[in-house]
Amino acid sequence: MEPSVYGLETIGSLKYPFWEYLTYGLDVDSFFGAQSRGNTRPQVRSEITNALTFSISRYVGFSLRHRWVYLYSAELEENYSDSQFLTALDLGIDYKIW
Numbered sequence: 001m002e003p004s005v006y007g008l009e010t011i012g013s014l015k016y017p018f019w020e021y022l023t024y025g026l027d028v029d030s031f032f033g034a035q036s037r038g039n040t041r042p043q044v045r046s047e048i049t050n051a052l053t054f055s056i057s058r059y060v061g062f063s064l065r066h067r068w069v070y071l072y073s074a075e076l077e078e079n080y081s082d083s084q085f086l087t088a089l090d091l092g093i094d095y096k097i098w
Contacts, residue, residue, distance in 0.1 A: 004035070005033045007032050009032075012029075024050075050066045061089075062090070065087075067086065
């Protein structure tokens with residue numbers, strides 16, 4: 001049986017409308033934890049996403065995002081970091097199935 005991992009996770013989100021058609025978004029998700037058995041070795045996982053969203057109409061938007069990810073495991077004595085730039089066409093539709 002694998003040992004349990006205990007830790008603290010923080011999640012935050014901020015949306016700030018600059019203008020009616022331009023919104024800035026910031027999402028933060030991080031976790032710090034350790035295993036429950038004997039030699040507690042820390043683990044860290046963090047992800048930060050910045051986004052600019054341009055509203056083309058009520059239902060269509062275009063967004064540019066930057067995502068940064070960091071992982072650390074003391075057990076493996078390794079860390080990993082990556083950065084991505086994403087573009088997306090966002091569709092905001094509501095539908096119901098009866």
